[in-house]
Amino acid sequence: MLKQFLNLKLSQKLSPQQIQLMKLIQLPTQAFEQRLKEEMNDNPALEAGKEEEELDEKDEFDNEEYDDFDDNESIEAEDINIDEYLSNDETPEYKTQANNYSDDDEHRESPLASPVSFHQDLINQLNTFILNEEEREIAEFLVGSIDDMGYIRRSIADIVDDMAFTQGIYTTEKAVERILQIIHELEPSGVGARDLQECLLLQLKHKTPSEYVALATNIIENQFDAFTKKHYDKLQQKFNVSNEQLKKAVHEIEKLNPKPGGSFTGSNKITENVVPDFAIRIVEGELELTLNGRNAPTLHVSKDYQEMLQTYKVSKDKSNSQKDAVQFIKQKLDAAKWFIDAIKQRQETLFVTMNAIMHYQQEFFLEGDETKMRPMILKDIAEMVGLDISTISRVANSKFVETPYGTKLIKEFFSEAMKNDQGEDVSTLEIKKILKNILEEEDKHKPLPDDQLAELLKEKGYPIARRTIAKYREQLDIPVARLRKKM
Secondary structure: OOOOOOOOOOOOOOOHHHHHHHHHHHOOHHHHHHHHHHHHHHOOOEEEOOOOOOOOHHHHOOHHHHOOOOOOOOOOHHHOOHHHHHHHHOOOHHHOOOOOOOOOOOOOOOOOOOOOOHHHHHHHHHOOOOOOHHHHHHHHHHHHOEOOOOEEOOOHHHHHHHHHHHHOOOOOHHHHHHHHHHHOOOOOOOOOEOOHHHHHHHHHHOOOOOHHHHHHHHHHHHOHHHHHOOOHHHHHHHHOOOHHHHHHHHHHHHOOOOOHHHHOOOOOOOOOOOOOOEEEEEEOOEEEEEEOHHHOOOEEEOHHHHHHHHHHHHOOOOOHHHHHHHHHHHHHHHHHHHHHHHHHHHHHHHHHHHHHHHHHOHHHHHHOOHHHOOOEOHHHHHHHHOOOHHHHHHHHHHOEEEEOOEEEEHHHHOEOEEEOOOOOEEEHHHHHHHHHHHHHHOOOOOOOOHHHHHHHHHHOOOOOOHHHHHHHHHHOOOOOHHHHOOO
């Protein structure tokens, strides 16, 4: 049985302006600049630079003045001509042209780099081989199957099937294997390999023959598993060589490139530069925080659009078409005013958040010693500045700060707390730093296992379990003891 009833409840919903503000706060400097350009293109009432005259805010944005429309009013069209104002926004092109060049001026063009992609370079190298039409098609398909690291990650059978279904090229695995041998002759050495073992063997094949290159080839070809696990004693016994001979053979292997495609200098990958959002400097022993000027643009509301509303205000008669035009202008003015306020609020939020972090981690910023980093979580800063944790998270996850010790991501200053043997809270960053120092100073011939690392940290006053050591070691991207062993 269906029933209708009234239910009164309170709920919180974010307004579109609040959502946009949160998005603005989250943007790093470069993305914020792009967002700023988009807004200025979309809203002609928003202009960059300082305003010539200071206007009364009440006259600019008094919404009640313009909400009283009477649809039954009849007016003459010539009372207010909105088109006359709107036409000012479109300046004829001939007025902006400058003919201040002399006939003898030399026209110069800046050369632009035209990089050749990794795969195109391999295709170009195929031109040095004599191939018939079918062989050429197979070779180009194999080159197209090579990933950015230089490997072919698919089996020959899959490649044969794929060529038949997608390209209409019907061939055999034997023919593809034969063309693959040609691909293996291309530069850089090792390209087209199907796994790491084959990649290393291809590179050793291209090296100048010697006793140690031959031993290295034998190791990779027949004892690859023992080599990857660094069972050097087993290798010495297997090949009946001295420690010095094995050491030189391993050195030959270490000089090889496990990712031949990654070393291609013609790669046109975009390198993204980090633009710091803040800068912290030490001035006379005190910390000084500044916000990147690119995060604080000077904006104002268009004076022309304000005059349009002023003209409407003093008029007595209003047509429906003019009412719609004025409503559009009013919306653009309101949007411009809100955007300017949102940017100011963004600047204030960024500054007060980073200022709180700077003072919380004052010892680190003054000395640069990571062991002086205090335990700090989002809640700590949120309570200091009176903002929500989610707002602090948006600032920390995407912003960088320039310090005397390098440019750092703000979220790197946050860490959990652990108790030392004195019962004091210490940052996990401090423990990781000490652990890293221990691993850097260990005897690489006899690297320390995790249980011994736990004992050493306990002696230094940090009682940590072995599994926690393993977790921190993985976060530091440091392998287990067996893989850290060197000859």
